[in-house]
Amino acid sequence: MLKSRFFEHYDVIKAAIFDMDGLLIDSERIIMQACIIAAKQVGITYTQAEYVELIGRAGPDSTRIMVEQLGGVQKFNQVMQGLDALLAEHNHTFPLKQGVLPLLKHYQSTNVICSVASSSPIHHITHRLSHVGVFDYFSYITSGQEVTLGKPNPDIYLLAIKKLGLKPEQCIAFEDSENGARSAIAAGLKVVVAPDLKQPSDYVREHCHQVVASLEDWLI
Numbered sequence: 278m279l280k281s282r283f284f285e286h287y288d289v290i291k292a293a294i295f296d297m298d299g300l301l302i303d304s305e306r307i308i309m310q311a312c313i314i315a316a317k318q319v320g321i322t323y324t325q326a327e328y329v330e331l332i333g334r335a336g337p338d339s340t341r342i343m344v345e346q347l348g349g350v351q352k353f354n355q356v357m358q359g360l361d362a363l364l365a366e367h368n369h370t371f372p373l374k375q376g377v378l379p380l381l382k383h384y385q386s387t388n389v390i391c392s393v394a395s396s397s398p399i400h401h402i403t404h405r406l407s408h409v410g411v412f413d414y415f416s417y418i419t420s421g422q423e424v425t426l427g428k429p430n431p432d433i434y435l436l437a438i439k440k441l442g443l444k445p446e447q448c449i450a451f452e453d454s455e456n457g458a459r460s461a462i463a464a465g466l467k468v469v470v471a472p473d474l475k476q477p478s479d480y481v482r483e484h485c486h487q488v489v490a491s492l493e494d495w496l497i
């Protein structure tokens with residue numbers, strides 16, 4: 278059953294909206310390590326602190342930041358080529374994170390609609406969630422490709438809510454990143470944060486519904 282503090286809102290919660298990378302699938306660590314290795318191959322020292330700046334952002338924003346971090350478009354393209362080769366070894370797939378499947382099954386059994394709001398391209402969302410066998414749990418998919426302003430702007434969550442045909446107070450969002458949590462908070466959602474590579478800021482802790490160690494801790 279869900280934590281008791283959730284029951285005070287449970288009668289109005291009709292949908293759960295999930296981020297993907299770092300929350301549903303354990304992808305961020307693998308991608309980060311691959312970025313560090315790919316940068317090293319072309320003589321650049323790339324750090325976890327730099328990578329964390331990208332987490333939760335839409336593709337164009339991530340590209341802009343990483344071009345600056347790496348010292349120009351040419352270096353960026355070289356690193357991206359190396360990154361793609363390294364991720365191809367994983368078939369661009371990643372394992373499911375702890376607690377995800379029990380939570381999705383719980384929501385399915387209680388008729389809470391599940392959807393995804395991820396900054397990733399739609400083909401990555403479909404491929405990665407299908408690989409770990411959970412794609413069919415989600416009734417709606419919203420990609421960062423569908424909005425002009427990515428996380429931490431609220432646009433992606435506002436679009437996800439619109440697709441659901443619900444009000445923000447009828448939905449709960451699950452996020453792992455600072456940018457993602459800020460996006461969901463700005464959209465007026467109750468937000469549960471399960472941090473992955475970086476702990477949330479004081480702002481997120483003060484404005485979110487709860488911070489948990491993993492999605493497994495959302496269930497008791």
